[in-house]
Amino acid sequence: MDAGQIQELLSLAARLKDDILHDRKVSAGRRRTIGLLFFENSTRTRVSFEQACNYLDFRIVNFAGSGSSMNKGESLKDTILTLKHERLEAVVMRHRSSGSAQLGQGYFGGPLINAGDGQHEHPTQALGDALTVLERKGRLDGLKIAIVGDVMHSRVARSNAWLFSKLGSEVRFVGPRTLMPSSMGLLPGEVHYDLRTGISGADVVMCLRLQKERMTDGRLSSIGEFRRLYQVNRATLKWAKDDAIVMHPGPMNRGVELDDMTADGPKSVISEQVSNGVFVRTAVLKWIFEDGGAN
Amino acid sequence: MRTVFKNGRILDPSQELDVIGSVIVEDGQVVDLGEDVEIGEFDEIYDCEGLWIAPGLVDLHAHLREPGGESRETIKSGTQAAAAGGFTTICCMPNTNPPLDTPSLVDFILDKASSPEAGGIFVQPIGALTKGQLGKELGDLAALKMAGVAAVSDEGGPVQDASVMMRAMEFCLQLDLPIMVHCEDLNLSEGGCMNDGPTSAMLGLPGIPRSAEEIMIMRNGVLALNTGCRVHFMRLSTWGGVEMVRQFKYLGAPVTCEVCPPYLTLTDEHVGEFDPMFKTTPPLRTEVDIDILMQGLADGTIDAIASDHSPYAPFEVEVPFEDAPMGMSTLESALGVILTHVTAKNVLSPLETIRKMSTAPAEILGLDAGSLIPGKTPMAQLVLIDPHLEWVFDATRTFSQGKNSPYHGWSFVGKPVLTFCGSEVYRDSLFNEERYELAME
Numbered sequence: 001m002d003a004g005q006i007q008e009l010l011s012l013a014a015r016l017k018d019d020i021l022h023d024r025k026v027s028a029g030r031r032r033t034i035g036l037l038f039f040e041n042s043t044r045t046r047v048s049f050e051q052a053c054n055y056l057d058f059r060i061v062n063f064a065g066s067g068s069s070m071n072k073g074e075s076l077k078d079t080i081l082t083l084k085h086e087r088l089e090a091v092v093m094r095h096r097s098s099g100s101a102q103l104g105q106g107y108f109g110g111p112l113i114n115a116g117d118g119q120h121e122h123p124t125q126a127l128g129d130a131l132t133v134l135e136r137k138g139r140l141d142g143l144k145i146a147i148v149g150d151v152m153h154s155r156v157a158r159s160n161a162w163l164f165s166k167l168g169s170e171v172r173f174v175g176p177r178t179l180m181p182s183s184m185g186l187l188p189g190e191v192h193y194d195l196r197t198g199i200s201g202a203d204v205v206m207c208l209r210l211q212k213e214r215m216t217d218g219r220l221s222s223i224g225e226f227r228r229l230y231q232v233n234r235a236t237l238k239w240a241k242d243d244a245i246v247m248h249p250g251p252m253n254r255g256v257e258l259d260d261m262t263a264d265g266p267k268s269v270i271s272e273q274v275s276n277g278v279f280v281r282t283a284v285l286k287w288i289f290e291d292g293g294a295n
Numbered sequence: 296m297r298t299v300f301k302n303g304r305i306l307d308p309s310q311e312l313d314v315i316g317s318v319i320v321e322d323g324q325v326v327d328l329g330e331d332v333e334i335g336e337f338d339e340i341y342d343c344e345g346l347w348i349a350p351g352l353v354d355l356h357a358h359l360r361e362p363g364g365e366s367r368e369t370i371k372s373g374t375q376a377a378a379a380g381g382f383t384t385i386c387c388m389p390n391t392n393p394p395l396d397t398p399s400l401v402d403f404i405l406d407k408a409s410s411p412e413a414g415g416i417f418v419q420p421i422g423a424l425t426k427g428q429l430g431k432e433l434g435d436l437a438a439l440k441m442a443g444v445a446a447v448s449d450e451g452g453p454v455q456d457a458s459v460m461m462r463a464m465e466f467c468l469q470l471d472l473p474i475m476v477h478c479e480d481l482n483l484s485e486g487g488c489m490n491d492g493p494t495s496a497m498l499g500l501p502g503i504p505r506s507a508e509e510i511m512i513m514r515n516g517v518l519a520l521n522t523g524c525r526v527h528f529m530r531l532s533t534w535g536g537v538e539m540v541r542q543f544k545y546l547g548a549p550v551t552c553e554v555c556p557p558y559l560t561l562t563d564e565h566v567g568e569f570d571p572m573f574k575t576t577p578p579l580r581t582e583v584d585i586d587i588l589m590q591g592l593a594d595g596t597i598d599a600i601a602s603d604h605s606p607y608a609p610f611e612v613e614v615p616f617e618d619a620p621m622g623m624s625t626l627e628s629a630l631g632v633i634l635t636h637v638t639a640k641n642v643l644s645p646l647e648t649i650r651k652m653s654t655a656p657a658e659i660l661g662l663d664a665g666s667l668i669p670g671k672t673p674m675a676q677l678v679l680i681d682p683h684l685e686w687v688f689d690a691t692r693t694f695s696q697g698k699n700s701p702y703h704g705w706s707f708v709g710k711p712v713l714t715f716c717g718s719e720v721y722r723d724s725l726f727n728e729e730r731y732e733l734a735m736e
Contacts, residue, residue, distance in 0.1 A: 077613050097615030098499040099569030118617065119499030158499055181496030182504070 001123075003166045006130070013131050013276070013283035020055055026282065027057035032289060035061045035088040037079075038115070039095045044250055044274060045115050045125070049092050052281035061088060076100065080107040090288060093117075098155075111288040119153050124284060125249055126159035128277035130167065132269050133204055135276075136245050141168035146199040146240070147189070148174040148230060149208030149257055152181050156249045157208055161189045174198030175208075175230065178219040195230050195239075202240040205232055206247040207257040223256055233259035237267065245269045296338050297321050298715075303343025303679065305329070307350060308650035309666035318348050318667060320675045323717035325667050341713070342730040343679060349649045351383025351416070351676035351716060353656040353664045355475070355553055356529055356601035357626060359385075359418070361407065362400070363392025368606040368696050370407040373626070374414030376695035378721040380602070380626040381711025383416045383676035384657065384664035389423040390450045396423035396434045398442035405443065414694075415720035417676075419662055422447045424463055424474060430454040433463055440472050445660040446527065448475035451576060451621075455481055457514055464524035473525040473660060478511035478536070479577065488617050490563035490578040498569060500616060503578050509535040516540070520548035527659055528552035530603050532577040534587035541596045551659045552596070554588050555603040556632040557623055561701055571612050571619035572701045575605070578621075589642045592651065599656040602629045606697020624697030628688050630680070632702060634709030645682070679713040684725060686710050 001009075019026045034053055038046050053060045063083070074082075076095070083091060090111040093104050098118030105112040116122040134140060145164045151157045151173045161171045171189035173180065184191050192198030199205050214220045232246060246258065246267045254260055262268060298320040305316050305328060318328040327333075334340075358364075359373040368376075370387075377385045387404060389395030395404070401420050408418035422444035426432045429452075436447055447467065453476060454460045467474050484507040489495050491502025512528060516539060519526035528540060531554050540552045562581050565573045573579060591597040605622025612619055625632075630652065638648045657665025663672045690703035714721035 075610065075614060077610075095615065097617045099617075100615040102568060103613075103615055117499075118615075119501075121499070152496075155499060158497070181502070182491055183493040184496055186493040186497040 006127070006163060006166060009127060009280070009283055009287055010131055010134060012287055013127065013280040016055075016282050016286070017276070017279040020279065020282070026055050026286070029289065032058045032089045033061060033087070034058050034285065035063055035083050035091040037063045037083070037091050037093040039093070040116070042094055042115070044277070045094065048274070048277045049115065049281050051278045052285055055282050056285055058285065076104060077107050080104045084108050084110070090285070113284060113288070116155055119155050119158075121159045122155040123159050123163070124281050125156050125277065126163040127280040127284070128273055129160055129206070129247060129249070130163055131276040131280055132247065132272045133245070135272070136269060137203060140164060143169045143203040144172065144201055145169045145204045145206060146172045146174050146202040147206045147208065148195065148198065148232060150179040150210050150214060151175045151208065152179045153211065154208045158187065160206060161187055165189065172198055172202070176220070176226070179214065195236055199232070199236070199240045202244055204245055204247060205237065205240050207232055209249065209251060210253060210256055227256055231259060232257065233262050237262060247273055250274070296323070297336065299334055299337045299340040300343050300348050300677070300679070301334060301340055303346045303348040304645070305348045305667070306646050306649045307667040308646055308654040309350065309671065310668055311646075313646045318677065320715070323674050325669045325675045327669065328667055336734070338734050340732050340734070341679065342732070345681070345683070346712070347645065347680040347682055349678050349680060350653045350665050350667050351678045351714060352381045352630065352652045352711070353662060354382050354385040354602045354604070354626070355527070355599055355656045355659065356555070357385045357387055357604040358390070358606065358622070359387040359404075360391060360606065362403065366608040366696075367611075370404060370418065371413050372694055372696045373604070373606070374408060374416050374418060376414070376604070376626040376693060378414040378416050378714045378716070379694050379711075379723070380628075381630050381678040381680065381714055382626065383678065383714060383716040384419060384662055385416065386419045386421050386445060386660065388450045389421050389448060390428060390452065394423045394428040395420055396426055396428070396439070398438050401439065401442035401444060415718075416714070416716050417664065419445045419660070421445065421475060424449045425454060425459065428452050430456065430459060433459075433466060436466060436470055436472060440470050444472075445662060446473040446475050448477070448529070450475075450477055453477050453479050453481070453511065457518070460515065461518050461522065464518050464522040464526070468522055468524040473527055475527045475529050476511070476515045477529045478508050478515060480507045480510045483507035483510065487578070488574060489566055490580050492563050492581065494563045494566055498566070505533045505535060505580065508533050508577050509539065512536045512539045516543040516548055516550060519543065519550050520546055523549060525549045525551075530555045530558065530577060530601065531588065531591075531597065532558045532580050532584060534584045537587050537591040537596055541591070544596065551598045553599040553601040553656070554592065554597050555601055556625060556629050557603070557701060559585060559588055560632055560636045565701065566616075569616040571614070571616050572623070572699055572703070574616060574619050574621050575603075575623050576621040589637070592637065593642050598651070599659060600629070600633060600651045601656065602626050604695070604697075606695050607699045608696070609698060612699050622699070623701055624690070624693070624695050624699050626695060627693050628700060628702045628705075628707075630711050631686070631688060631707030631709060634682065635707045639708060674717040675715060677715045678711050679715075680709060681712045681725070682709045684708070684710045684712065686725065
C-alpha cells in the first residue's frame, strides 16, 4: 500500500468512527459474507473484526484452526480453495507462518485480509495504531516513533514501521540484541539497544508484547532482566518527550513491558488503540468492496 | 559395434586433453581418441563439429528418494533426469526411508538403477554413516563398503556429537571409506528457514546464521586433520567455509569439497516474497559468498561441483515458506547454470569446468568415471555438449518428478545434447539429427 491509500483508509476510518459513535448507520450495499479464518488463537483481533462486520451488517462465517478440517490434515491451500468455492466473499486470516497471507491470497483470488501472519505483518493493527496517533497528535509526519521490546518476533513492529515511515514518521527499533534481528537494513528504522537513547525525544513509545517463550529459548534470562533494561515506566518515560503517548498492542504483561501506573496513566492510549482497531477494520472491510477488491 | 564421435572439441581433464579430434568407441568402450585417429569403418557416427566431447558428468550428491519417497522421485525418473543433464554416474544420498544403512538396500538400489526402464547410467549409493542416520551409533560400515557404497554420510541430519564423529573417522580411515559431511550445527540452525540477514529480518522469518555451517566445517576439518580420515565437505555456502577449507588443505588435512549451482548464482534476496523454490539447506547466502565461492572454484580450493538434486512433490512445496521442504530439483539445469554463470564468466575454462563436474568428483570417491582414457572406465561414458546453444529451462518439462526448480524460465547458453553410457542413453530434442548417421549395410 502506498501513502495515499493508507491516508484514504485512515480518513475513511475516522469518518466511520464518527458515524458509529453518533449511531448513524454505516452499512451500505449488499450484505457480504466474510470468513474469519483464525488458525492461531486471537481474541481481540477476531472480536474486533466481528464487531466491524456487525457495523457493516455483513454476515460472518467463523472458522477456527482447531476443530476444523485442518486438524484432519487438510493443507492451507485446500482449506482456502474450499472457502473460495463455498463462495465466501472475503476472508480475514490469521496464521502462524510468515507469508501465509500472501500464499492464501493467491489461492483465494478475492480479497483476503491479513490479520497477522507469523512474524511478518499485522497491517490492521498498524492502521489502528496510526489512527490513534493521528487523533492524539494531529499528524504523523515528522513524529518520532520508538518501538520497544521483542522486535525480532513481532509482526506488529514490522507493520507499524512500514506504515509510520511511509507517512513520514521517524521510526526507531529499541530492544536487546538477542531480540533484534542481526541485520535490520531492509526495515525502515534506526536500531537502538539502549532504551534511553532509543526513546529520547520520542513522541510515541510503542511497547511490544514479550512472550514467556523468550525466557525458555535462551534469549532472555528472566523477566527481571528485561524489566531492568527496557521497561517503560514513570522513570524511563521521562526520557521521551513531555507529551509522549504510550502504546501497547496487547495482550499486555502488566509490570513487564509497562508498569501499572504508566499503562493506566494519562499518557497511555491503549484502550483507544483497541477501539480504533474496530473502526479501521470496519473501514478496511468497506473499502475492499467499494474499491473493487484491491488488496 | 563401432561408434565414432567425429571432429569435436575433446575435453578430458584426466589426461589434460583439449583438442579438436575424434573418439572411437568399440563395443561400448573407448578404444582411441585424439587429433589424428583413424576413423575407418563404423556402424554409427556422430558429427561433433562445434560440440564438446567430454567424459560423462559425475554427480557426487543427488537424492533419488527411493525407497520411501517415490512421490518425489524414483530411481527411474531420477536416472533419466541425470542422463538428460549429461550425467553418466551419480551418487545417491542415503536419507531415504528407511535410510540406506544395510547391504540389502544397496543391492535394491543397484538393481533398480540397472533395470532397462532406468536412465541407463551408473548409480553409486552412498551409505548411512550412523544407524538409522540418527547420529548416535556407527552403522555396519564394513558391510556397506563390501556391498558397494563409495562413501558414507549422514547428509542433512549431520552428526552433532564430536566424539561419535571422531570414532566414525577412525573407523572409516581403517576401511578407506571417505565420509561426506553436510556441515550444520543443528542448535544454531534450529527453527531457521533462510539465511539470517536483512531479508529474513524483513520477512519475519527465522534465520540460519552462517556460523551454523562454519563451526561444523571447523570441527570436521580438525577431526579429519587429526585422524587422517578422508572427509568431503558437501555444498559449501559461506565465504568463511571456503577460507577454512583452504586452511585445512594447507595444513595437509585429507579434505575435499564441493559447491552446488544455487550457491554460485542465487542469494537470500531471491526468496523475495516467500518463494519456497528458493528454500534450501544450507540456505542461499549473499553476493559476497558467491564471489568467494567463485574464487575458491578458480583457485582449486573447491574441488567439485555437485547438483544437490533434491526433488519434492508439488503439494509439499505449496505451503507457507516456513513449512516448505529444503531443496531444489537441479540435475537437468546444473550444466546450463554452470556454463552460463561460471564458465562464460571465465571463472573456469571449459576444461576446468569438465574437471569440476566429472573428473574431480570421480577421483574424490574413486569411481570408474570421469575419463576418456581407453580402458580406464569399464564402459565409455561421455557427453556431447553444445556450448553455444541458447535454451530456456522449463521446470514443468523435466524427467525429474521434482518440479521445484529455482531456475524455471531462466535462459542458458550451453547444453548437454547427447549422453552416452556404453550406448546412447539420451538425445536432446535440440540435437540436430543430421549429425547422426548409421552405416548402411
